[in-house]
Amino acid sequence: MAEDESLTDSSSDPNPNPCPICLAPVTQDSYLDRCFHKFCYNCIIRWIDVVASKQSCASSSLKCPMCKTENFSIIYGYDGTSFQQHYVGKSLGNSEFFSGAHRYRLKCYYTEPGDLADKLHVSRHWKCRKYLQQNHFLLDWLRREIQALMQEEDVDIIVHHILGVIESLRSDWLNNSRISTEMVQNEFRVSVSEAVRPFLTGRTERFVNELELFLASGLNIDAFDRVYIKHLGWKVDEISENDDEEPLEHIPVVSCLYFLDEDSDGN
Template sequence: MESETAAASSSSSSSSSSSSSSSAATEASCCPICLDPLTDHAYLDRCFHAFCYKCITKWVKFAAAKHPRPLSSIRCPLCKVENLSIIHGFSGGSFQRRYVNQDQRNRCLSGAHELRSHVYDREGEIANNIFDVQRYWKSRKYLWQNMWLQNWLRREIQTITQEEDADVIVHHIQGVVESFMARQQKESLKGTPEQKREEFRRLIFGAAGPFLLARTKRFVDELELFLASGLNIDAYDRVYMQRLSMSSSRDTREIDAESSDQSVQSRFLYFLNEDDAD
């Protein structure tokens, strides 16, 4: 009898957990403004909250109309973080960027660099549950050559140093990575996956530290994620942004779910209906 009760309790708990996960996933895939499934995905560039492109551009228009001077940034309607632009129009290896103030479009580095810069600016946060890094080491996938490594390293180092000419640092770090991998080809059965991972991180930290300074540990974390993903840069960025957006949405719900939802819904239903009536 006790075992039947325990089984029923376990089944109920599992069902509740599954229902909760399904609900969270559904909520994350809906636009916080129109409450419909996301279409033409758009992300704010600092907080990474996701909206329908049409909805968030209308929000910017609505907010700008309340100020006598052009806005240089816009507050996210969910978390109130100031954002400079909207990232949208993902297609293959490119995306479009719409600045709140269009005069800010001229930049030394690309939109992709700026996006990664915001990733490094998010202190204490890393999307480390996107890919299974431990499995990468246990399954010895580190023995596989990554053909996109050099381009990824170049972009990350340019982002952190804010210098376009980063080839010396890129080749130095790439050389350390490839030397480690080549050595593992000969010594793949020596040492545990944990030991190999620790050695890799120590070597990369030592190679990158003099150049990347306080960003070194975060860079090593990001390098591991990229290698564990096995994806090309475009696919990696897409998955990364989607997960960051989900994380941002979850954090916002935990902080102020009810008040945020009610205020955003009421204000947007009003101005969207008003706009459609024009």
């Protein structure tokens, strides 16, 4: 009898802590800020939209579907050191600037990119000194990336701050032909990290990794998105599928008076 009860208990409750809304395992853990009940991020966002659609005026709070406690925001994206917060009444889904591409990029930060760095030849980007090329797509990519991560439209001050740091580094590297690949890459990562950490906090390291991927790819934004999405096996409706992707090296090389191979001694 005890054995039968044990079998019944184990099989009847395969997921002891499902999302209260969809009843499936929780994806992208999200908590209401007062009662701390946990939901899938997409589920609780949709719940907010449903409740808002039934109200005559916008509200800045939400009653928990479980305990009816009044809550003012959703806490999500906790990575051990920081978290993100979505305030009730601030509907990014209805914001003109927060597009499907923004949502796709934000989702990337919750997904491991695997061997994408190898596919986009990040190491060759540094070894062959392609960092000396000026990337004409970087401004727009940075703007979208920071908008997606901060969920704010007006990020131009931050974007131009990052661009200024990168351009200053590039100018220094152009005037110092003997600096090693390792020193250049380390200086890049440290300088960009210091520039963005006050704004991105726990997302800083991943942002620097994504920035390296974009710069190393040599692609414009649309082509980069297609390569990234294909690599992850996703389908994003707002980003058209096109098998005729641009080649990985299509940005003209800036003329330089020198070219040193990594193994060269400079003579």
